[in-house]
Amino acid sequence: MRIALDAMGGDHGPDEQIAGAIQALEESDLKLTLVGDEIAIQACLDRMAPADDVLSRLQVVHTSEMVEMGESPVDAIRKKKNSSVMLAFDLVKKGEADAAVSAGNSGATMAAAIRKLGRIENVSRPGIASAFPTLKKPVVMMDVGANVDCRPHHLFQFALMAAAFSRVFEIKSPRVGILSIGAETGKGNILVKETHTLLANSSLNFIGNVEGRDIFQGNVDVIVCDGFVGNVCLKVSEGLIEAATETLREGIMNSMKAKFGYFLAKPVFLKFKKRMDYAEYGGAPLLGINGTGIICHGKSNAVAIKNAILEAAKIVEIKVNEKIVASLAEHPEPLAEKK
Amino acid sequence: MRIALDAMGGDHGPDEQIAGAIQALEESDLKLTLVGDEIAIQACLDRMAPADDVLSRLQVVHTSEMVEMGESPVDAIRKKKNSSVMLAFDLVKKGEADAAVSAGNSGATMAAAIRKLGRIENVSRPGIASAFPTLKKPVVMMDVGANVDCRPHHLFQFALMAAAFSRVFEIKSPRVGILSIGAETGKGNILVKETHTLLANSSLNFIGNVEGRDIFQGNVDVIVCDGFVGNVCLKVSEGLIEAATETLREGIMNSMKAKFGYFLAKPVFLKFKKRMDYAEYGGAPLLGINGTGIICHGKSNAVAIKNAILEAAKIVEIKVNEKIVASLAEHPEPLAEKK
Missing domain, CATH: 3.40.718.10 (Isopropylmalate Dehydrogenase)
Incomplete structure (x- = not known):
């Protein structure tokens, strides 16, 4: 299973994200794609020097664009099509990752997830x-x-x-x-x-x-x-x-x-x-989207990022979205009230 | 200044109420009217044996009716016209007390206050x-x-x-x-x-x-x-x-x-x-009623009751209601939106 991580998200810059990514790989057999500025990411990796086994399960997708914490989510999604959070969810859309995790601007993460993956039918x-x-x-x-x-x-x-x-x-x-x-x-x-x-x-x-x-x-x-x-x-x-x-x-x-x-x-x-x-407790899952996404607190440290990555993998593994689809099918009545 | 205390309110029965009342009188020159079961109140007073100066500022209004914690406030107010909380606010209405304090059923206290005292005009x-x-x-x-x-x-x-x-x-x-x-x-x-x-x-x-x-x-x-x-x-x-x-x-x-x-x-x-x-921090004041009332937490101990009594006196002393009237007069516009 491969998780895409918005390496530029969060208040602490890429350091905590990448430290968390390394910890997650050390504790699991997951694969990870780090999305963000290649040079900044490489500098972190050089400094943190993870084991070869960890490095072999890491890949980087470069982008120099990122959404700032204070930015309007709607504007950010419209104007920054190559932001790290958009590209992370794009990987999920293309089937190149099973889930995306971001500690960046929560509104933009939510908007990127919906834009790229859409909603589960009837949600x-x-x-x-x-x-x-x-x-x-x-x-x-x-x-x-x-x-x-x-x-x-x-x-x-x-x-x-x-x-x-x-x-x-x-x-x-x-x-x-x-x-x-x-x-x-x-x-x-x-x-x-x-x-x-x-x-x-x-x-x-x-x-x-x-x-x-x-x-x-x-x-x-x-x-x-x-x-x-x-x-x-x-x-x-x-x-x-x-x-x-x-x-x-x-x-x-x-x-x-x-x-x-x-x-x-x-x-x-x-x-x-x-x-x-x-x-x-890791991050907060976005539920109702056609895929798996986790929003982390801007202040997330490496442990929080690690736990969010492992949580994302668990959500995919136990097929939470399939359970949501089944549960919606079992409860169609209240949907009639939608209008 | 005289405060009416619902001596039957709260989860702990009259003990904490009366201990709080005695403490309030020891720390101030207030007068207090205890509203509730005379025999139960007297038993507490005998046990707690306050100083003569305190006793001389205490008076009791007897009633055997009280509102239970789980009771519906609307029913309680309608059916129990002589409950301790109703009589406490009645004293305020008749000008025999300047404020009422109760740690009983919050909804019933609110309802009793509005029923007996009404709202400040334009609230x-x-x-x-x-x-x-x-x-x-x-x-x-x-x-x-x-x-x-x-x-x-x-x-x-x-x-x-x-x-x-x-x-x-x-x-x-x-x-x-x-x-x-x-x-x-x-x-x-x-x-x-x-x-x-x-x-x-x-x-x-x-x-x-x-x-x-x-x-x-x-x-x-x-x-x-x-x-x-x-x-x-x-x-x-x-x-x-x-x-x-x-x-x-x-x-x-x-x-x-x-x-x-x-x-x-x-x-x-x-x-x-x-x-x-x-x-x-004492109790929670009811604001917008034509008089002064304080609701205390059901779990209030003697210190909370004491502080609520002193708080009620302070509200009366600094004329909070007059300030509310002045403030409403200064801001008539939003009232036009009422419909």
């Missing part, structure tokens, strides 16, 4: 799923940013697609919940109430409303919400962890005794950090 | 504000649960009301932001984009879109959002702090070395907990 809106760390298994949330104004049948399809994706975490009959503000049926806004009805009448293992606190408890496997709410949840979690870490760090640095105490308890903190770290 | 939708802990001053978020389906002019009014309330934290010209998923103007859902225009054309100190992570940074004073999104933020934060604490606790308890390290660093953790603790 109204492709979206972005994300795996949240919990006290037990990760929980898959969808949508986390692609679709900010949604109708009930969009959310219904997110449930089908996210449930198919959750198989990546060895979850057999995923418990599906809808994010609301109160556990009782009937709580929530109009969108939630209408989607609740669709989900309750489906063959999904629907457990009803879940609340923000349930995201981290691990008693639900798939949480459905619109892309606005999902993205807010993502950013609130990140912001809280950052603020909490900063507050603790400050307090610890201001006291010798606390500093020593922290030193003793450090393994516990590192384990905690690993558990809460988005990097451990 | 379309009263809502619930909440102060989030940040790295600097608290940030006021509104709405956090009362209005789940909103129109732009509702959010606009939330901004005016929350800005007036933020004076409680000695904030002079509050920076107002709208919660969105991207800092740039034009990012967000339809509701956010339309509200953005209203806010940008107002005399508020509007700083544009803010993101979930900004909630904890302290670089914005007032964050506006609909009650669905606001409530999700609240619950996500609570859930994450709970999950993080649980994960750390487990790790620490499993290692002698970490346990000793934690012991040394404990003051830092306690300070952190205090900073992140909702109890330190």
Whole structure:
């Protein structure tokens, strides 16, 4: 299997991308195509000096064009036809790669994927799923940013697609919940109430409303919400962890005794950090497109890139898209509401 | 000044309410009316034995009726006309108290406040504000649960009301932001984009879109959002702090070395907990009603109740409602969009 990696994506430049690519090849028998500036990529490879076995499974597709983080996705896709992210998805389209991974501009990655690969038949809106760390298994949330104004049948399809994706975490009959503000049926806004009805009448293992606190408890496997709410949840979690870490760090640095105490308890903190770290969960898969694509956080480090590459391979391997097609075929009714 | 306290509210029964009431009287020269079951209240008072000076400023209004936590607010308000929360707001209506505080059923508290006190003229939708802990001053978020389906002019009014309330934290010209998923103007859902225009054309100190992570940074004073999104933020934060604490606790308890390290660093953790603790921020004020009311978390301990009582007094003292009236008068245009 071959994965295409946008080597120019992310806030850290090609270094983290290529370090992640090398780690992924060291841990698997995958093949990788790095898409980006040949000279910059070669300089990284020279510096990192991977083993011959790794090098033999790496190939480079050169382009000097790339989408900047702040750029308008629509403009970028229209004007930069040879950007690294466009070429990465072009490789998937031509069958020269099985999946594409990018830590670049999320909107442009989404747009490039749809432009190059199109949607799975009957999918109204492709979206972005994300795996949240919990006290037990990760929980898959969808949508986390692609679709900010949604109708009930969009959310219904997110449930089908996210449930198919959750198989990546060895979850057999995923418990599906809808994010609301109160556990009782009937709580929530109009969108939630209408989607609740669709989900309750489906063959999904629907457990009803879940609340923000349930995201981290691990008693639900798939949480459905619109892309606005999902993205807010993502950013609130990140912001809280950052603020909490900063507050603790400050307090610890201001006291010798606390500093020593922290030193003793450090393994516990590192384990905690690993558990809460988005990097451990790879990237966010684009679901509903006719192919496989993963969006990584702009801040992704090498570990996050490595995990995203391995995740992409897993999605292809367990045929998530075939499962989505089957699930859509099994639930044609809500599609009738599309108009 | 006299505050009415729903002595029967909250998950912990009257104990925490009355302990909080006593603390509030010890720290201020307020007067308090406890509304609830006389025998239960007296039993608490006998046990807690407050000083004579405190006792002399306490009075009890007896009722045996109370709203349960799971009860439908609409039914509760209709059927239980003598419930403790209804009588507490009745005291405010009759001018026998200046504000009411309840840690009971939030929906019923909101409904009782509106039923007894009515809305401030020209307010379309009263809502619930909440102060989030940040790295600097608290940030006021509104709405956090009362209005789940909103129109732009509702959010606009939330901004005016929350800005007036933020004076409680000695904030002079509050920076107002709208919660969105991207800092740039034009990012967000339809509701956010339309509200953005209203806010940008107002005399508020509007700083544009803010993101979930900004909630904890302290670089914005007032964050506006609909009650669905606001409530999700609240619950996500609570859930994450709970999950993080649980994960750390487990790790620490499993290692002698970490346990000793934690012991040394404990003051830092306690300070952190205090900073992140909702109890330190009192309750959530109901804004837009013709009077002053505070909803406390059902889990409120005595400290939270004490802080909510002091907060209610501060709201009355700095005349938040008069400021809301003035602010509404200054911004009549968006009201025209009400239809």
